[in-house]
Amino acid sequence: MWNSLLTPEFYNSILRATTPILFATLASGVAAKSGICNMALEGILLFSALFGVIFSSVTHSFLLGILLTMVVGGCIGLFMAFFILNMKTDEILAAIAINLIATGGTVLLLLAFSGDRGSSTSITNVSAPVLVIPFIQDIPFIGKILSGQNVLTYLALIMVVVMHLFIYKTPLGLKIRAVGENKNAAESVGISSRKIQYISLVLSGVLCSLGGYFLSGGYMNMFTKDMSAGKGFIALAAxxxxxxxxIGGFLVSMLFGAAQAFANMMQLTTIPVELIQMIPYLTTLIGLAIFSYIVMKRKAKLSGK
Amino acid sequence: MKKAMVFALSLTMVLSMAGCGSKKETEAPATEAKTEAAKETEAVKETEAVTKAAVETEGATEKTTSEGTYKAAFLIPGTLGDKSFWDSGNDGLTKLRDELGADVFDFKVEQMGGNAADMANYEPTFLDYADSGEYDVIITGSWQCVDGIISAMEMYPDQKFILFDEEFDFEGNGNPETMYNIMFKQNEVSYLVGAEAAMMSESGIVSFLGGMDGKVINDFLVGYIQGAKDTNPDIKVAVSMVGDYEDSAKGKDLSLAMYNAGADCGFNVAGNAGLGLIEAAAETGKYAFGVDSDQAALLPEYAEFIPTSALKNVGDALYTSIKRDMAGELPYGTTEYLGFAENGVGLVEDAHYEEIVPEDVRTKVDELQEKITSGEIEVFSSSTMSTDEIEELKASVAVQ
Known part of the structure; x- marks a missing residue:
């Protein structure tokens, strides 16, 4: 079992487990930066996992499939923004509605498209391809980790940098942060907070839909009922x-991914499974404790001066 | 304005729930998963039934609800179209109706939905059906329904019930004389899968992917381990539990970990999450055994990696139970365990199976099945084992 930790497969499984959570984490981050808690990630993941399968099978193309899925993700974000911003619905309520629609709605749509209720086995979908990087793949050990991952895994990692630059280095990113920090102050300098929040929610939906596509076309090669299995909420926490x-979200989702992959490996030992299944959550708790301790220290330092 | 929105929103939620259960109250033969040919014959049958019913209504209107008709209500905590449990039950009842005619035996399916939000409706649904008094028997299955059925039993002591695939505690719950409980000996069929996996394994390691560490899953597990161990005393069994029945991605990761650790035959007993094992098998070129329905037939893309599937014959069990009840021979107040001897469980043995599994293995499996049927081999069961004994058994074959 300990030898397994030294195999490239273990690190691959970390990246695989991290990818969907990372997309959803970035999605949650951009919404949170504009001052909205996007709790509908779970539902968006599930919807886009289903639509990824449907669109890629209809278009026979990965690119078209994922583009259309992103449109669906954006539309759900738009839908949510409309209710929250125009209709003044509570954001948590709107999110719960979307999550509930997703559990029932995906089954209904699945039934309509495939005649099945449990999984999309009768639909032939196009999964995101695996990318082999020449030269790098020849490096022993590391090559097997850095190369041969799913395209969407690479995209997720790239998106971390892109989102960081977007939020901290672009005018629009500045506006998003301004609205999130203080809506009234932002409005007073002529920023339309509604427009900015619309943009962040749509962006959030699009980012999250990439994670959903990966679930059914990359991680697995089919849609199965309720396959998001709480990943949206884990991302919210991450x-x-x-x-x-x-960057912070990326590090925490890697931690979650690693904890999950480690727990998966641990199941091969004779340690009781109940203890092992606690690992990811225990990691979260410990991580959270360390994190808030650091923040507290820093605050104490600042106020002390 | 805000109130109006809250209202609109709750309407959306209600609609969404209605959406997921939109097929509720379907009359029995409307199973989606039928081939075209089957559909046509079905349609013909339906028209026949309609004409028949029409003729009957012309003759005597009361006859359809008269005492001569044995009526059953099949309440399922899920939906039809699962190609497994509920479909199998529906097929069994449909077969009986086709055989006896709708004026002798008729049944109604109520799809209560399997989402967490639907569970609150189970109890009222049971009460409604028991209250109507129209049904000779109310049939349901699995653990989610037990609480609802107990309260219906307590309120309607004359209503008869059949509960399958969950052990019913007759002590102090309603009138025991109204409950007939069917359990499947999943450990017996699991024994065969274990034996077969051990024979087909070249690495000497087989794997097991379970949903949750619970009684039924452990019954599968102990049978599987025993079957594998009896066939090859040196066998190692890697065991993983998903923790739920939905997370197929996690199921795949767990299975990949087991296959990468050397396992080359696996058995999935984890609902939808178990599909992860099948994908992992296909990806690594190993074998995965199916469960609950003929998964090789359901997943043609992966069929070459699925030698066979372990089945619980819900349909046959209901078919015989109703027949026995009509003859007044159904032992209410008891739990019956259906194994190979009662045709309650079985392996899929078709051309596909013969193609993948070598003949000597198949003959050996048939011999083992006979030995189990005759009682020569006694298969371990989680219901008679303590947690420690199960852990001990697991440890004895653990991959170190």
């Missing part, structure tokens, strides 16, 4: 633990 920043 994002807030990482201070809603892309």
């Amino acid at each position: 994002s807030s633990m990482g201070g809603d920043t892309p």
Whole structure:
């Protein structure tokens, strides 16, 4: 079992487990930066996992499939923004509605498209391809980790940098942060907070839909009922633990991914399974404790001066 | 304005729930998963039934609800179209109706939905059906329904019930004389899968992916381990539990970990999450045994990696139970365990199976099945084992 920790497969499984959570974490981060808690990630993941399968099978193309899925993700974000911003619905209520629609709605749509209720086995979908990087793949050990991952895994990692630059280095990113920090102050200098929040929620939906596509076309090669299995909520936790920043969110989702992959490996030992299944959550708790301790220290230092 | 929105929103939620259960109250033969040919014959049958019913209504209107018709209500905590449990039950009842005619035996399916939000409706649904008094028997299955059925039993002591695939505690719950409980000996069929996996394994390691560490899953597990161990005393069994029945991605990761650790035959007993094992098998070119329905037929893309599937014959069990009840021979107040001897469980043995599994293995499996049927081999069961004994058994074959 300990030898397994030294195999490239273990590190691959970390990256695989991290990818969907990372997309959703970034999605949660950008919404949070604009001052909205996007709790509908779970539902968006599930919807886009289903639509990824449907669109890629209809278009027979990965690119078209994922583009259309992103449109669906954006539309759900738009839908949510409309209710929250125009209709003044409570954001948590709106999110619960979307999550509930997702559990029932995906089954209904699945039934309509495939005649099945449990999984999309009768639909032939196009999964995101695996990318083999020449030269790098020849490096022993590391090559097997850095190369041969799913395209979407690479995209997720790239998106961390892109989102970081977007939020901290662009005018629009500045506006998003301004609205999130203080809506009235932002409005007073002529920023339309509604427009900015619309943009962040749509962006959030699009980012999250990439994670959903990966679930059914990359991680698995089919849609199965309720396959998001709480990943949206884990991402929500990861994002807030990482201070809603892309880099912080990335680190925490890697931690979650690693804890999950480690727990998966641990199941091969004779340690009781109940203990092992606690690992990811225990990691979260410990991580959270360390994190808030650091924040507290820093605050104490600042106020002390 | 805000109130109006809250209202609109709750309407959306209600609609969404209605959406997921939109097929509720379907009359029995409307199973989606039928081939075109089957559909046509079904349609013909339906028209026949309609004409028949029409003729009957012309003759005597009361006859359809008269005492001569044995009526059953099949309440399922899920939906039809699962290609497994509920479909199998529906097929069994449909077969009986086709055989006896709708004026002798008729049944109604109520799909209560399997989402967490639907669970609150189970109890009222049971009460409604028991209250109507129209049904000779109310049939349901699995653990989610037990609480609802107990309260219906207590309120309607004359209503008869059949509960399958969950052990019913007759002590102090309603009128025991109204409950007939069917359990499947999943450990017996699991024994065969274990034996077969051990024979087909070249690495000497087989794997097991379970949903949750619970009684039924452990019954599968102990049978599987025993079957594998009896066939090859040196066998190692890697065991992983997903923790739920939905997370197929996690199921795949767990299975990949087991296959990468050397296992080359696996058995999935984890609902939808178990599909992860099948994908992992296909990805690594190993074998995965199916469960609950003929998964090789359901997943043609992966069929070459699925030698066979372990089945619980819900349909056959209901078919025989109703027949026995009509003859007044159904032992209410008891739990019956259906194994190979009662045709309650079985392996899929078709052309596909013969193609993948070598003949000597198949003959050996048939011999083992006979030995189990005759009682020569006594298969371990989680219901008679303590947690420690199960852990001990697991440890004895653990991959170190």
